[in-house]
Amino acid sequence: MIELKSPAEIARMHVxxxxVAEVLTEVGRLADVGVNLMDLEHHVRGMIEDRGAESCYWDYAPSFGKGPFRNVICLSVNDAVLHxxxxxxxxxxxxxLTADIAVGIDGWVADSARTVVVGTPAEEDLRIIRATEEALEAAIAVARPGNRLGDLSAAIYQVARxxxxxxxxxxxGHGIGRTMHEDPHVSNRGHxxxxxxxxxxxxxxxxxxxARTTDKIVYDPDGWTIRSADGSRTAHSEHTVAITEDAPLVLTRRESENVAPVEQVSDAPAH
Structure with a gap:
């Protein structure tokens, strides 16, 4: 069932x-050569506890995972992209490094992800990150009343293509609100x-x-981490967005975020 939120409820989700945006900004700041992933995990645990928030990941046990997830953030490196x-x-x-986090505050959830390069960036890595950012902005741009769910999927796919x-x-993508995963499912390819x-x-x-050269995935032995099947590098960008009477409202926008210029999508072939 799809639940439409009132303006007051959207405002609570915005909090x-x-x-969530603050956490991802902090993870991006801390991610550096020599930093252990578990140091990032424990730092985020502290931020969540200090804020009085609740992790949506801790003890999460969906059908696609292996047992309860006992961490508060997903940290995926290189060919790893999800979970x-x-x-x-x-x-x-x-x-x-891709960082993905969802938390709840006072019963309302937000979910966001970003990919960053640690240390010296390679152009092909910056390129695929830019592609996901532009695809996300293209979908946000059409998240308006009267448009269709397929318009979001088509916008993402057009940029990727x-x-x-x-x-x-x-x-x-997915619906979100009182819980992390609600209806509807939002495919990254559609009409x-x-x-x-x-x-x-x-x-x-x-x-x-x-992923740079495949649409196939494999799972790590941990039962959670999803990688590109051919080992090619990956990127992931995510925002929680509310559809309003006016412009779409991005609830997880980071203050320092550079919004990708959708009108400047590259048509060069992937490396």
Missing amino acids: TGRF GLPHDYVLRDGDV SYGYPVNTEFG AGRGMTLKPGLTLALEPWL
Whole structure:
């Protein structure tokens, strides 16, 4: 069932979203050569506790995971892209790190993800990160009343295709509000003009993620971490967005975030 939120409820989600944005900003600041993933995990645990928030990940046990998730943030490195289980790994120069977090405050949830390069960036890594950011902004731009769910999916896919990246449809965006995962599912590939009509009060976590040369995935032995099947590097960008009577409201926008210029999408082939 899809639950439309009132303006007051969206405002409460926005409070959570601002905290999620703060956490991801802090993770991006701390992610550096020589930093252990578990140090980031424990730092975020402290932020959540200090804020009086509640992790949506701790003890989460969906059908696609292996047992309860016992961490508060997903940290995925290089060819890992989704549900990365924090572990004893020290970041190296040139690593690509994706951080994904969802928390609740006073019963209202927000979810967001970002990918950063640790140390010296390679152009091909910056390129795929930029592609996910532009795909996300393209979807946000059409998240308006009267448009269709397929318009969001088509916007994401169009950007990915313009960069030459394949798109996986097993995992995508989702509704969000009182819980982390609500209806509807938002595929990262679809057809414009199809699907449910978007209405004010609908809140969605939009999350394009890409691997450079494959749309196939594999799981680590930990039962959680999802990697590109061919070992190619990955990126993931996500925001929680509310559809309003006016412009879409991004509830997890980071203050220092550089909004990707959608109109400047590259049409060069992927490396």
